Structures are given as structure tokens and as C-alpha cells.
Amino acid sequence: MQSKATSPEAYINELPEDRKGPIRTLDTLIRKHMPKGLEAGILYGIMFQNLLVQMGVTVNRFRLCHL
Numbered sequence: 001m002q003s004k005a006t007s008p009e010a011y012i013n014e015l016p017e018d019r020k021g022p023i024r025t026l027d028t029l030i031r032k033h034m035p036k037g038l039e040a041g042i043l044y045g046i047m048f049q050n051l052l053v054q055m056g057v058t059v060n061r062f063r064l065c066h067l
Helices: 008-014 017-033
Strands: 039-043 046-053 064-066
Touching: 008 017, 008 039, 008 046, 017 039, 017 046
Parallel strands: none
Antiparallel strands: 039 046, 046 064
């Protein structure tokens, strides 16, 4: 089942209680050590940390994501 969350914080809040702590800890650690220019977000119902590049409007109006 994909999450309907629109932010990493909302995604974590949807998780079962036993998963929130470990995922929040991991997310904090990743964000602390993420190079500048990377952004945390939600894509296809899952959390990700990646470089987002806006290159005008795409066909589906999503920003381009380089993994």
C-alpha cells in the first residue's frame, strides 16, 4: 500500500508506532549528513532524499528527479 503523505513528516506520522522511532532516527541521520543541494521528499508514496532539478514544466507537471 502506498502512502498518501505529501511530506516526510506526514509519512512518518502514518507509520505504526513501532516503526516511527527507527525511521525518524534514520531520517534525522540522513538529513544531518546530506550534501547541500539535496532535498527530502515523497515520491511514489515513499520517502527519498535526492537532488531535484526544476527544468520548466514536464509533460506530467512533476519536477525531474535524478537518482
